[in-house]
Amino acid sequence: MLFNSLDFAIFLPIVFLLYWFVFQKHLRAQNALIAAASYLFYGWWDWRFLTLIIFSSLVDYIVGLQLEKTDGKQRRKVLLWISIIINLGFLGFFKYFNFFIDNFVSAFSFFGYQIPSTSLNIILPVGISFYTFQTLSYTIDVYRKKLKPTKDFVAFTAFVSFFPQLVAGPIERATNLLPQFYTKRKFDYNEAVLGMRQILWGLFKKVVIADNCAQLANDIFNNSADYGGTSLALGALMFTFQIYGDFSGYSDIAIGTARLFGFKLMKNFAFPYFSRDIAEFWRRWHISLSTWFRDYLYIPLGGSRGGTLMKVRNTFIIFIVSGFWHGANWTFIVWGALNAIYFLPLLLRNKNRVHTGGIAENRVLPTFKELRGMLLTFSLTVLAWVFFRAEDMAHAGQFLMDLFLGLADYMNYYKTYRLLYNFNPSLVFLIIFFYLIEWFGRHNDFAIQKLLKNSPRIIRFIFYSLLIYLIFNFMVAEETPFIYFQF
Numbered sequence: 001m002l003f004n005s006l007d008f009a010i011f012l013p014i015v016f017l018l019y020w021f022v023f024q025k026h027l028r029a030q031n032a033l034i035a036a037a038s039y040l041f042y043g044w045w046d047w048r049f050l051t052l053i054i055f056s057s058l059v060d061y062i063v064g065l066q067l068e069k070t071d072g073k074q075r076r077k078v079l080l081w082i083s084i085i086i087n088l089g090f091l092g093f094f095k096y097f098n099f100f101i102d103n104f105v106s107a108f109s110f111f112g113y114q115i116p117s118t119s120l121n122i123i124l125p126v127g128i129s130f131y132t133f134q135t136l137s138y139t140i141d142v143y144r145k146k147l148k149p150t151k152d153f154v155a156f157t158a159f160v161s162f163f164p165q166l167v168a169g170p171i172e173r174a175t176n177l178l179p180q181f182y183t184k185r186k187f188d189y190n191e192a193v194l195g196m197r198q199i200l201w202g203l204f205k206k207v208v209i210a211d212n213c214a215q216l217a218n219d220i221f222n223n224s225a226d227y228g229g230t231s232l233a234l235g236a237l238m239f240t241f242q243i244y245g246d247f248s249g250y251s252d253i254a255i256g257t258a259r260l261f262g263f264k265l266m267k268n269f270a271f272p273y274f275s276r277d278i279a280e281f282w283r284r285w286h287i288s289l290s291t292w293f294r295d296y297l298y299i300p301l302g303g304s305r306g307g308t309l310m311k312v313r314n315t316f317i318i319f320i321v322s323g324f325w326h327g328a329n330w331t332f333i334v335w336g337a338l339n340a341i342y343f344l345p346l347l348l349r350n351k352n353r354v355h356t357g358g359i360a361e362n363r364v365l366p367t368f369k370e371l372r373g374m375l376l377t378f379s380l381t382v383l384a385w386v387f388f389r390a391e392d393m394a395h396a397g398q399f400l401m402d403l404f405l406g407l408a409d410y411m412n413y414y415k416t417y418r419l420l421y422n423f424n425p426s427l428v429f430l431i432i433f434f435y436l437i438e439w440f441g442r443h444n445d446f447a448i449q450k451l452l453k454n455s456p457r458i459i460r461f462i463f464y465s466l467l468i469y470l471i472f473n474f475m476v477a478e479e480t481p482f483i484y485f486q487f
Contacts, residue, residue, distance in 0.1 A: 019033055031155050091129060098122060134171050207474065213241045244273060266287065272284035276354075331388065335384055361443075386399055
């Protein structure tokens, strides 16, 4: 079920009314409703995959209870590894089986040995990477004794399958989200209003910005051989806006929806395209994933505590694994490695924590130094996104080569202008409007959280009406899935 669909527009009010007006006095019934609604939400794509999420939940629930019963170091490790192997085993089979088989066959073919391929027609379950990491956080934290295991299976299944963030995050920690299922929730009007405001902004980012940028980006990437350098640059730029509007838009809708039910999810994006270096970018982009890898992989490997070689090794591991998490393709691995290369100079010079505050604090405009850093970081990010979007390494390489060689052809600049104009002459103005709102709201949890807060009610009404008008006016004809559903 898509957030930007009629199905969800019907589903959400029904669950909301049942939650607050029928089961308000019964915490366990509310949790059971959330679990049932979440399974319906997830099964809307393919009910067969419900068995995976239910089985994964059952395994980690039992492992958690068994961890509480024993202090034996060896037995606790065995229990932890049972959870890790089962969860990552499912993830590895559905997401990476064909990748490893195909590369295994290619490796032998390179040395002259021909072996038959056994690739399977495997359908990737929606959101498996997200809920796998979420339930693993529970087992690992129980193993580390940072969290008491729950005996409430209903609350646990609701935690694992919580529908607002089930299929594309944020990847919640058990230490943050699970205790919220034990606490009686009371309807908070102000939080509900804030949630609706965040949902509205998320829909604007997805429907108006991401989906319209996607039309142009898809045309250019899918037919890159037909375009000149400046048009290819435009395609990379459009994908940059698309993926941010798409993914951060999903996160805003998820967090806003959770607010409607009395839950607080972690912030997943903090205006990453205003970052002044790549380290700051990764503290602001997909925060729930980057902090997950930091806490459960990077720090256990030694983090930045060792010598230079260990720092370099751990940096490449964390970025390459992060890239591979996104998909079974060498383009994602190279995307991760490229970001590691961007990051290393800052780490080795101990400048990776320079920019921890917001840009242009107490100022309307950034300084020249901040602007320069922001533009450089944005440009490097656009370049890296080419690998993320390309079909394969050959496509990425040819795309970048044609892009850079074609920038000197000034005749293509007019062709690029005509291309943009013919696709959507309003798109540039929509992006400028979007960026201005994001800039002025950059110190908040989301851009319009406090925008026009002290303005007359009629001004706020006009602004929200404008957003709703733009959403309906620029909505593409077909429902467009969120990019991160494929991960």
